[in-house]
Amino acid sequence: MTTIPLMHVLILASTLFGIGFVGVIVRKNALFMLMSLEVMLNATGVAFIGAGATWQQADGQVMFILILTLAAAEVAVGLALLICLQNKHQTLDVDVLSRLKG
Amino acid sequence: MNANPLVILFYLAALIAIVASIKVVTRNNTVHALLYLVISLVAVAVCFYLMGAPFAAGLEVIVYAGAILVLFVFAIMLFGLRQDETRLAPKNTGFSVWLGPCVLALCLLAELVYVLQHDGIQAQLSATVVDSKQVGILLYGPYLLAVEIASFLLLAGLIAGFHFAKPREQGGDL
Numbered sequence: 001m002t003t004i005p006l007m008h009v010l011i012l013a014s015t016l017f018g019i020g021f022v023g024v025i026v027r028k029n030a031l032f033m034l035m036s037l038e039v040m041l042n043a044t045g046v047a048f049i050g051a052g053a054t055w056q057q058a059d060g061q062v063m064f065i066l067i068l069t070l071a072a073a074e075v076a077v078g079l080a081l082l083i084c085l086q087n088k089h090q091t092l093d094v095d096v097l098s099r100l101k102g
Numbered sequence: 103m104n105a106n107p108l109v110i111l112f113y114l115a116a117l118i119a120i121v122a123s124i125k126v127v128t129r130n131n132t133v134h135a136l137l138y139l140v141i142s143l144v145a146v147a148v149c150f151y152l153m154g155a156p157f158a159a160g161l162e163v164i165v166y167a168g169a170i171l172v173l174f175v176f177a178i179m180l181f182g183l184r185q186d187e188t189r190l191a192p193k194n195t196g197f198s199v200w201l202g203p204c205v206l207a208l209c210l211l212a213e214l215v216y217v218l219q220h221d222g223i224q225a226q227l228s229a230t231v232v233d234s235k236q237v238g239i240l241l242y243g244p245y246l247l248a249v250e251i252a253s254f255l256l257l258a259g260l261i262a263g264f265h266f267a268k269p270r271e272q273g274g275d276l
Contacts, residue, residue: 003106003108003109003226003230004108004109004112004152004153005109008112008113008116009153012116012119012120012149015120016119016120016123016146019120019123019124019126019127020123020127022127023126023127026127027127029132031132031174031177031178031181032127032132032135034174035126035135035136035139035174036126036127038139038166038170039123039126039127039139039142042142042143042146042166045146045158045162046146046149046150049150049153049155049158050153052155052232053153053154053155053230053232056230056232057232058232058236058237058239058240059240060155060232061155061157061158061232061237062237062240062241062245062248064155064158064161065158065161065237065241065252066248066252068161068162068165068166069252069255069256070252070255071165071166071170072165072169072170072256072259073255073256073258073259074259075170075173075174076173076259076260076262076263077258077259077262077263077266079173079174079177080262080263080265080266080267081266082177082181083177083180083181083266084266086180086181092181
């Protein structure tokens with residue numbers, strides 16, 4: 001049994017997730033949206049590690065490694081897309097880039 | 103109120119992580135936001151260490167703060183410095199820009215040194231640690247299919263990165 005209460009770990013995870021979510025919603029720059037997504041994925045990792053530490057199981061760390069893989073692949077594809085958009089449209093503002101639709 | 107030093111140190115690292123994350127979301131300059139993102143990830147790594155997951159803490163520093171942040175830095179260098187929001191940022195650059203990340207990083211360093219040299223905390227941590235051997239046994243036993251799926255995901259990321267990086271004459275543009 002770990003000494004850090006699970007409830008406080010979950011409060012930390014949900015706070016970080018909320019900050020990242022607000023960043024994704026509020027920011028207009030696509031690069032900042034990608035950074036906020038990183039903060040959100042990190043918060044889910046905190047929740048998994050906290051749960052794994054509470055029950056003394058390694059499953060939490062296994063799930064954290066899978067989330068890490070997901071984050072690495074997501075950042076690689078996302079940044080490649082953003083570089084293409086920057087080269088073609090000279091901007092990363094999502095309001096301007098919404099002209100792409102339709 | 104719990105007077106356990108381990109729990110208090112955890113709260114301090116969590117506070118640093120939350121403050122740095124708020125700064126990431128609210129900065130105007132991408133490089134300044136990136137500095138605070140490094141601090142946020144390292145603070146979360148300290149939280150992992152204090153929760154008894156040193157393997158996850160090492161992976162957090164190596165993969166997140168090492169590899170992913172380097173990707174972000176390269177992308178910002180490719181975007182050039184004439185960012186829309188960078189141009190609108192106030193021109194009071196200098197001391198105040200790097201002071202905040204430095205102070206937060208020094209707080210984390212002091213916390214880590216204190217934890218490493220404090221015998222009581224080390225005894226408390228070694229009683230609750232989930233080491234990398236257990237993680238490896240689980241990863242290549244019941245979770246083998248998940249590892250295979252993760253490798254396919256990384257292959258998809260590799261192919262997508264190669265596709266978008268091709269020159270435009272070969273159909274690489276959007």
